[in-house]
Amino acid sequence: FTPKLLAGQQVLVSAGPTFEAIDPVRGLTNLSSGKMGFAIARAAHEAGAHVTLVAGPVSLPTPRGVGRINVKSALNMQKTLGVLSQNATVFISAAAVADWRPADIAVQKIKKDGSGQVPTLGFVENPDILAGIAQTARAQSRALYCVGFAAESEDLLAHAQAKRVRKGVPLLVGNIGPDTFGQDDNALLLVDEQGSSELPRASKLQLARQLVAEIARRLPNPSPL
Ligand code: C5P
Numbered sequence: 001f002t003p004k005l006l007a008g009q010q011v012l013v014s015a016g017p018t019f020e021a022i023d024p025v026r027g028l029t030n031l032s033s034g035k036m037g038f039a040i041a042r043a044a045h046e047a048g049a050h051v052t053l054v055a056g057p058v059s060l061p062t063p064r065g066v067g068r069i070n071v072k073s074a075l076n077m078q079k080t081l082g083v084l085s086q087n088a089t090v091f092i093s094a095a096a097v098a099d100w101r102p103a104d105i106a107v108q109k110i111k112k113d114g115s116g117q118v119p120t121l122g123f124v125e126n127p128d129i130l131a132g133i134a135q136t137a138r139a140q141s142r143a144l145y146c147v148g149f150a151a152e153s154e155d156l157l158a159h160a161q162a163k164r165v166r167k168g169v170p171l172l173v174g175n176i177g178p179d180t181f182g183q184d185d186n187a188l189l190l191v192d193e194q195g196s197s198e199l200p201r202a203s204k205l206q207l208a209r210q211l212v213a214e215i216a217r218r219l220p221n222p223s224p225l
Pocket of ligand 1: 014074093094095096097098099126127128129130131147148149150151163
């Protein structure tokens, strides 16, 4: 009998895009399909973890055995993850959080007034959810193993390593593009303090299972089972 790789772990996964409202009927989002994060949640559950998935607006079925909370905006997502991360031992931040949100959300639908004038949108920066959660866990001396993702259009290794340090997380996973959004397969670059390694092109579920194994062997405390 071999114990499952993540037995006894409380795994929190974020997935999908965020949706930043402009007015009651409009908003800004991005092209994240949520597939990678959902595959990770499924793989973590298969590996014996208790898994909670916090999902932005996506049309994907919840993996069997996984708890799911739907959120919309980055601020929504931050609040939900902030609470859930208090009881987590692993946080995998696969969500594509919008970098900015409209500074004001119009209470009523913004109307065309027929004059040809276009509205101007002002933006404010969204909080870095992952960096904040990692920092809070450190400040509270909680053992929370945080994993970030990066999608870059160039120089993935250098950007991923810099991002890992900037966000204060032990493992950063780069999407080896181009165009992984919405696809069923992907390839991943794993960057940690030791250096980098590649998980070659495979289905997102196969990659998720390999990533779970890579995370499991990096965890500081062996599983309690
Ligand atoms: O800085 P960048 O968006 O490239 O970083 C990507 C990583 O950081 C992902 O793990 C993503 O989930 C997380 N992130 C976040 N909050 C943001 C932006 C990104 O948690 N506002």
